[in-house]
Amino acid sequence: METPISFFSGFGLQDVLFMAQAAWRTLLISVISISLGTLLGAIFGWMLYEGRVWATLFLAPVLDAFRSVPLIIQLVLFYNFAPIIGLNLDAFQSGLVVLTAYTAALVASVARGGIESVGKPMRRAARSLGMSYWQDLRYVVLPIGARAVFPSWVGVALGVLKDSALVSVLGYVELLRASQILMTRTQEPLLIISIAGAFYFALSYPISRYSAKVEKRWSQ
């Protein structure tokens, strides 16, 4: 009974597990929001390209606002706005909505660039071969345009993966939040923050290298 109570305990195996779970949550929220956001962003990009007046008047400023306000402010704002309009969202759902919208806003301009990169003669040729508008979009614009903007899309996706760390501000225990919790308990900040950083790096670095390689190969 003489052992003094300590509130701090060392970094143990269960903490590795805790961080692995948190890393999984980081992956989960990023992958879902990147997928949904890319889909939505592609549609927005098409709207920006096709809808001339009303898109530049209404859609473009909204998308621009997502890029001009810090993500962390967007998260807090939406998290506190949702209950006002009667939505009951937890941290994960709110984070997912905001990250998806943020991704969509970034992907929209990428997608628009992709559509613009497909030359008009190419599209006219497709139409004159008897393709419908949608066939032209699906079989000509999509493969060529996606190829042209693939590197910038990877950049956006990796940006969202890294920015998903900000969802921690709502209380969602993703990797960085988990390491903060562990740092408080174990008092071993350098070790834990390095593990967290290594995880992001191990995920992001190979993908960015791969995308740079692909870009180089395609530009030749």
Next chain:
Amino acid sequence: MFEYNFHWRPVFRSLPDLLEASLLTLQVATLSMVIGIVIGLGLSVIRLRLRGPLYWFATAWVELARNTPALFQLFFFGFGLGAFGWHLTPYMIVLAGLSFNNAGYLAENFRGGFQAVPDTQMRAARSLGMNLWQSYTRILVPQVLRIVYYPMTNQLVWAVLMSSLGMLVGFRELSGETQFFASRTYRIFEYFAVTAVIYYVMVKIILLASRLLAVRLFRY
């Protein structure tokens, strides 16, 4: 639904404080840009001209800055360095984190810029009797800064947006100040809505100012 009563009065009462805090945001972002440009230039020159340990140091810096979340970088300077007994003030944490990040991203831009300047410029400068330092500072760097002017303004905007992470390390710039007031009055939505508008306006002013400056700088 919609039983929420908006209270904007406390927000407007603390608007002067918020605007003052936004000056602090601009200050730390600008300062981190200046430091980032200087270090970024150094890193890109090292990566282009040298091999060996210095090259690996510069490469590690650039890749770490680009492949880990900005929040991780802030936490590293905030908590990680505590392991060495270095305890930075919140201002220094944000400044160091942003400078580290800016330097990494800018170094990559500068590298492209240096490669875009013809080799003959350097040889011409050297044959005029300039030493290496002179030919860099007087001939190459001015041209590079002109080439990467627009990526640099984007980076400044990113620095302003990233500085909002200061709120998570206790720095009372615009976001931190907003959080302080919001938690005191529980008018979280109202405060963050106004702050979002302030950020938006700030970003627009920066972009407008940089366009005007570009007209003046690049007249010929």
